[in-house]
Amino acid sequence: MSKTMLKRIAELEKVAHQLELSPQQRENTLQVIHRFASDFIDHLPEALVYSSSMPPEEVFKIEEKEKSIEKIKDIYARHVARHGINPASGGHLGYIPGGGVYAAAIADYLADVTNEYAGMFYSSPGATFIEQQCLSWIKDLFGFPESSTGNLCSGGSIANLIALTTARDKHQIKNERIHSSVIYLSEHVHHCVQKALRIIGLEDIIIRYIPLDDHHRMSAEILAIQIAKDKAHGFNPFCVIASAGTTDTGAIDPLKKIGKIANDNDLWYHIDGAYGGFFILVERLKPLFEGIELADSLCVDPHKGLFLPYGLGAVIIKDREAVYHSHHYRANYMQDAYLSGIPDNAADVSPELSKHFRGLRMWLPLQLHGIAPFRANLEEKILLTHYMRERLVDLGYDTGPEPDLSVSYFWWPYKNEDDNAFNKKLMEFIHQDGRVYFSSTVIDGRFVIRIAIVAFRTRKETIDKAIKVIEEAKEKTIDYFS
Ligand SMILES: *Cc1c(COP(=O)(O)O)cnc(C)c1O
Numbered sequence: 424m425s426k427t428m429l430k431r432i433a434e435l436e437k438v439a440h441q442l443e444l445s446p447q448q449r450e451n452t453l454q455v456i457h458r459f460a461s462d463f464i465d466h467l468p469e470a471l472v473y474s475s476s477m478p479p480e481e482v483f484k485i486e487e488k489e490k491s492i493e494k495i496k497d498i499y500a501r502h503v504a505r506h507g508i509n510p511a512s513g514g515h516l517g518y519i520p521g522g523g524v525y526a527a528a529i530a531d532y533l534a535d536v537t538n539e540y541a542g543m544f545y546s547s548p549g550a551t552f553i554e555q556q557c558l559s560w561i562k563d564l565f566g567f568p569e570s571s572t573g574n575l576c577s578g579g580s581i582a583n584l585i586a587l588t589t590a591r592d593k594h595q596i597k598n599e600r601i602h603s604s605v606i607y608l609s610e611h612v613h614h615c616v617q618k619a620l621r622i623i624g625l626e627d628i629i630i631r632y633i634p635l636d637d638h639h640r641m642s643a644e645i646l647a648i649q650i651a652k653d654k655a656h657g658f659n660p661f662c663v664i665a666s667a668g669t670t671d672t673g674a675i676d677p678l679k680k681i682g683k684i685a686n687d688n689d690l691w692y693h694i695d696g697a698y699g700g701f702f703i704l705v706e707r708l709k710p711l712f713e714g715i716e717l718a719d720s721l722c723v724d725p726h727k728g729l730f731l732p733y734g735l736g737a738v739i740i741k742d743r744e745a746v747y748h749s750h751h752y753r754a755n756y757m758q759d760a761y762l763s764g765i766p767d768n769a770a771d772v773s774p775e776l777s778k779h780f781r782g783l784r785m786w787l788p789l790q791l792h793g794i795a796p797f798r799a800n801l802e803e804k805i806l807l808t809h810y811m812r813e814r815l816v817d818l819g820y821d822t823g824p825e826p827d828l829s830v831s832y833f834w835w836p837y838k839n840e841d842d843n844a845f846n847k848k849l850m851e852f853i854h855q856d857g858r859v860y861f862s863s864t865v866i867d868g869r870f871v872i873r874i875a876i877v878a879f880r881t882r883k884e885t886i887d888k889a890i891k892v893i894e895e896a897k898e899k900t901i902d903y904f905s
Contacts, residue, residue, distance in 0.1 A: 455492045459500055463511070464525070467880060471505075472514035473860040478502035508860050510733070513880030516889060517862030519670060519698045519830075520878035522730025530787035531732075534780040542770040542778040545760040554782030555766045560789070561723060562739050564703055565696075566716030572746050573739035574773040575782045579697030579724045580615035582738035585750070585773055586720035587619045587662075590691035593745040594661045596625065604659040605629040607649065609641040609676060611669040613695055629658065638824050639672040639866075641665060643680035650688050662691040667715060668699015671864050671873070672823060673830030675699060679714025686717065694718040697736065698877070699828050701728025704794070705802045711827055725785045729797060730879035735781050746772045804829045804876045811874055811886045818894065823866065832864065832871040835897055837904070843870040848903055852896035859889040 444452060482502050508515060511523045539550040558573040576582050596604050601624075608616060610632045620628060631653070633646045650660045663685050665676040678694065685692035694715055700723035703712045715721065720740040725731045740746050751771035753761065760768070770776045789797070808829040812822050815833045823832040837845035847870050850863045861872050876886075 452492045471857040472512045473857040513885045514859040517860045522879045523732045526788035527731045527784040530784040534783040539780040541780040543760045543768045544765045550780045571741045572743040578736035582722035582736040584619040592749045604661045607663040639674040641676040643677045664693045667696035673826040673828040675827040682714045682717030692718045693720045697724040704798045800879045829876040831874045834871045846870045849900045852899045
């Protein structure tokens with residue numbers, strides 16, 4: 424053992440130890456962050472929901488020298504939390520808003536401090552049990568058997584990816600069969616499905632877009648006819664994907680009818696419920712979800728329907744063996760972790776190995792609040808959607824068809840041929856205002872402004888404010904065009 428080496432170790436230790444904050448430093452750090460967080464939440468009702476201003480990138484530059492937590496908090500407060508869309512605000516009524524219930528942040532804090540390794544049961548039996556309980560709760564909610572498996576992943580995109588990978592392998596869609604295999608989608612399926620197909624090597628698969636009915640739901644009748652046609656032509660119908668709540672219009676496809684067709688034709692039946700799934704918690708909406716239990720795989724997004732912060736999606740899949748076949752791997756350096764008779768390791772049913780214990784941010788809020796406030800929030804959002812549509816109609820706006828859930832759309836009927844230009848400008852003025860945020864889409868060639876009421880902080884007064892903002896923006900738009 425050389426003296427210089429020991430000396431160097433002692434030197435390094437001094438600097439290395441700085442990563443361990445003292446009790447006093449921990450206290451101070453938390454204080455600074457806690458004060459900012461509380462202030463941020465308290466001021467949400469009057470804070471802007473959208474700002475197109477850009478922070479200067481250089482303020483984020485990582486330098487050799489350390490900064491104080493106050494300084495870091497200031498950078499965050501000034502340059503992160505004030506630009507773009509404010510997703511914590513109830514005034515976020517665009518895209519599919521997230522949530523950000525506070526209890527989930529506390530869960531993340533806990534999970535990060537103890538740094539549970541949630542990828543393997545062996546490493547953290549408690550974390551695995553908690554994630555399994557979250558999945559069991561979801562299975563139960565949607566009538567999936569307990570023998571199903573599942574995974575808590577980062578979001579709906581990865582949830583869909585896991586399901587489609589499993590479907591591909593179960594149906595042996597290998598190279599030579601890709602060109603003759605067919606997958607059936609609605610035109611309103613979320614784009615992460617097409618993305619997933621490309622990622623898993625199915626770019627060249629045949630995609631049939633099944634037309635929609637007047638309520639933007641996939642036509643089960645046309646689906647059945649198309650499958651029969653494809654079979655007659657020697658193709659290999661392999662998978663159908665329905666949506667339990669489309670992103671554009673909140674429509675729920677006829678899940679039961681599609682399930683029967685999938686079953687009769689031996690197709691893998693996947694349902695994307697990333698946005699809409701958790702509305703099943705609302706008693707009177709349950710009938711809409713009839714048939715969801717027929718799916719082979721289902722994706723839901725707790726970071727949408729359960730109002731959690733971004734970074735939590737879930738997939739449940741009935742055929743556990745098939746999921747294993749596609750995702751598990753046994754490496755020598757992991758040999759201590761392979762136990763038998765244990766719950767599924769997250770690492771065996773997903774592309775991840777080392778895994779953030781994200782299940783805690785679902786489990787802790789559900790435990791802390793119970794289910795009732797989640798249910799109430801979801802039902803409230805449905806009613807607020809109806810309320811907003813009624814107010815818009817009273818004011819002379821046109822709206823899309825009665826939505827199944829809490830996504831809808833509207834436009835101002837200007838002078839028919841100029842509708843699109845007018846509504847585009849109207850959208851611009853609403854964005855400029857920033858007190859609420861809406862996004863737009865194109866439905867049947869028409870530029871429309873979407874309503875998406877999913878944020879847990881959206882209340883009736885938020886909608887009243889939104890109506891005011893829309894009306895003011897409309898007056899400006901009329902001026903602009905006259
Ligand atoms: C949001 C959404 C997705 C994608 O989920 P992410 O969590 O954003 O990855 C997929 N499908 C639907 C219907 C969605 O609304």
